[in-house]
Amino acid sequence: MRRPSSLTLLTLAFAVVACAKRPAPVFLVLLDIVPVENRAYTEWARRALEDFRRETGIAVERQLPPQFTDEQLALERRILEGRGTTPDVFVVDAIAPGTLADHLLDLAPHFERERGRHFPGLVANNVVRGRLVAIPYHANVGILLYRSDLLRTYGLTHPPASWDELASMAAAIQAGERRRGRADFWGYVWQGAPYEGLTCNALEWQASEGGGRILEDDGAISVNNPRARRAWARAASWIGTISPPEVIGFREVEAEDAWLGGRAAFLRSWPGTALATWNEGPLRGRFDIAPLPGGTGGRAGTLGENALAVSRYSAHPTEAVALVRYLSRADVQRARSRVTSVPPTIAAVYDDPGVLAAHPYYLRLREVFQAGIVSRPSAVAGDKYAEVSRSYFRAVHSVLTREKTAETAGTDLERELEWITGLPARTGDAAGASP
Numbered sequence: 012m013r014r015p016s017s018l019t020l021l022t023l024a025f026a027v028v029a030c031a032k033r034p035a036p037v038f039l040v041l042l043d044i045v046p047v048e049n050r051a052y053t054e055w056a057r058r059a060l061e062d063f064r065r066e067t068g069i070a071v072e073r074q075l076p077p078q079f080t081d082e083q084l085a086l087e088r089r090i091l092e093g094r095g096t097t098p099d100v101f102v103v104d105a106i107a108p109g110t111l112a113d114h115l116l117d118l119a120p121h122f123e124r125e126r127g128r129h130f131p132g133l134v135a136n137n138v139v140r141g142r143l144v145a146i147p148y149h150a151n152v153g154i155l156l157y158r159s160d161l162l163r164t165y166g167l168t169h170p171p172a173s174w175d176e177l178a179s180m181a182a183a184i185q186a187g188e189r190r191r192g193r194a195d196f197w198g199y200v201w202q203g204a205p206y207e208g209l210t211c212n213a214l215e216w217q218a219s220e221g222g223g224r225i226l227e228d229d230g231a232i233s234v235n236n237p238r239a240r241r242a243w244a245r246a247a248s249w250i251g252t253i254s255p256p257e258v259i260g261f262r263e264v265e266a267e268d269a270w271l272g273g274r275a276a277f278l279r280s281w282p283g284t285a286l287a288t289w290n291e292g293p294l295r296g297r298f299d300i301a302p303l304p305g306g307t308g309g310r311a312g313t314l315g316e317n318a319l320a321v322s323r324y325s326a327h328p329t330e331a332v333a334l335v336r337y338l339s340r341a342d343v344q345r346a347r348s349r350v351t352s353v354p355p356t357i358a359a360v361y362d363d364p365g366v367l368a369a370h371p372y373y374l375r376l377r378e379v380f381q382a383g384i385v386s387r388p389s390a391v392a393g394d395k396y397a398e399v400s401r402s403y404f405r406a407v408h409s410v411l412t413r414e415k416t417a418e419t420a421g422t423d424l425e426r427e428l429e430w431i432t433g434l435p436a437r438t439g440d441a442a443g444a445s446p
Contacts, residue, residue, distance in 0.1 A: 037330045039071045042090075042098040044083065044317050045149075051351045059347070063337050069330050080104050080207045084397060087111060091322060099325040100334050103145055105136055105316045106207075109389030110396045112139035116321040119143040121332050128341065129356045132384040133316050139390045145318035146339045147356035153215055153303055153312035154379050156270065156278040156285055160297040161188070170301035174219070174245065177277060177304045181253040184276040193274075198253035200266045201279040205408040208262055210387065210400045211313040212279060213407040216242035218385040221308030225403055226388035226428070231437040234403070235425035240417035242306070243410045250411060259411050270294075279303065281315060282379075286352035286370055300375060302382035310383035316356065348373075395432050402427045 041060070045052045060071045076083040084107055090098065091114035103111065119126075119142065126134050126143065133147040155177075157170050161184050171177035181198025188196040202208035218224060222239030226232055233239075250256060255269070263280070270278040271293060278284075285300050302310050319335040321328060337343060344355040348366045354376060360366055361377045370376075389396040406424035409415040415423070425436050 037069045040098040041100045044102040094324045096326045099331040101320045105314050106389040108137045108144045112144050115144040117142040136386045145320040148319045149317035150354040150356045151315035155301045155303050158276050159299040171304045174304045197255050199277045200269045200275040203258040204260050209404040215311050218311035220306035224388050226391040232428045235421040240421045244417040282354045302379045311385040314384050314386045398431045
């Protein structure tokens with residue numbers, strides 16, 4: 012066998028050195044939040060991440076958390092408090108920025124121009140102690156779905172503007188439908204089970220009456236005030252009258268089942284439900300959306316956005332920021348909105364002809380985002396938010412089940428929140444802040 016020449020050996024040596032110096036490709040992990048059952052979003056995400064790889068050379072693996080918000084937050088806390096290097100990017104719920112802020116990268120220096128393109132309320136929810144810890148990704152807020160065909164049938168010309176008007180409209184439609192033999196028809200369905208969804212509903216009731224946000228930005232516990240208590244008691248009065256007794260066990264699925272089954276006139280929901288059923292399903296062409304009813308404090312839909320956050324412990328923070336920038340871009344959100352039911356966070360996307368062709372009432376949805384938003388007090392509660400919310404929805408649920416009066420529940424809740432948070436209580440009719 013002929014021995015290799017000196018020139019060949021030298022060439023091989025240079026090749027080995029060159030390969031050794033070539034940087035290894037970067038691989039990111041994205042912990043998403045939309046469940047795998049959402050096939051349209053899952054397919055869009057697969058294509059979007061592949062486009063990102065072609066554009067940047069950065070590969071991304073998409074992982075999924077548990078289904079429910081409280082379980083998602085618990086998982087994110089375990090990961091970040093353990094200072095794991097992955098996931099690099101998290102799609103977080105609206106309550107997560109305040110809870111996880113200390114573990115998330117400040118994105119303000121990287122998104123000085125981009126942040127102004129999103130709905131201001133969504134951006135504000137992601138600012139914690141002056142740090143922008145997440146960028147809006149999926150817009151979400153509590154909304155009212157209503158049977159527009161039934162409103163016409165019963166001579167009602169507009170969706171309810173106030174909670175009292177909702178109750179009267181719901182009662183009138185319910186009575187009419189039952190006269191037609193529909194004994195299982197109800198006026199209003201919502202999420203009344205003791206979980207995070209009840210926190211969202213109850214916060215809307217009390218904030219729209221000027222009853223505050225449970226904890227205020229000045230660090231005071233405001234929840235035990237007459238306006239909040241009256242709002243809880245009013246909701247309790249709906250049960251068995253315009254809402255089914257079973258509503259105290261309803262989460263989103265049960266409420267939507269009643270609505271999609273044609274057994275309710277009004278539904279408190281999120282935009283995804285409306286968007287997913289607008290062009291198909293049994294209620295196609297028979298319903299519309301509106302902001303939730305208001306009260307003396309105005310309208311208040313609980314903010315439920317998802318946002319993109321970067322772990323402070325990521326081994327690839329520069330590349331992770333690049334992924335956040337890509338996924339939050341207007342062109343990427345525009346492409347997503349044309350094929351999925353996930354609402355964009357950039358107002359200009361709502362004017363796109365392709366987006367409006369896919370979702371004709373996006374313009375009304377944009378009005379909902381601008382009508383009045385209330386955020387849960389996660390920034391004030393910090394890592395105590397889960398305990399605060401649990402105490403709150405249990406207290407409200409005790410009123411709905413008539414286990415306690417609103418006054419007793421408010422007093423007990425205030426005492427419990429003082430113990431959990433160490434914050435001072437502030438009582439009185441003006442304790443709450445309007446949304």
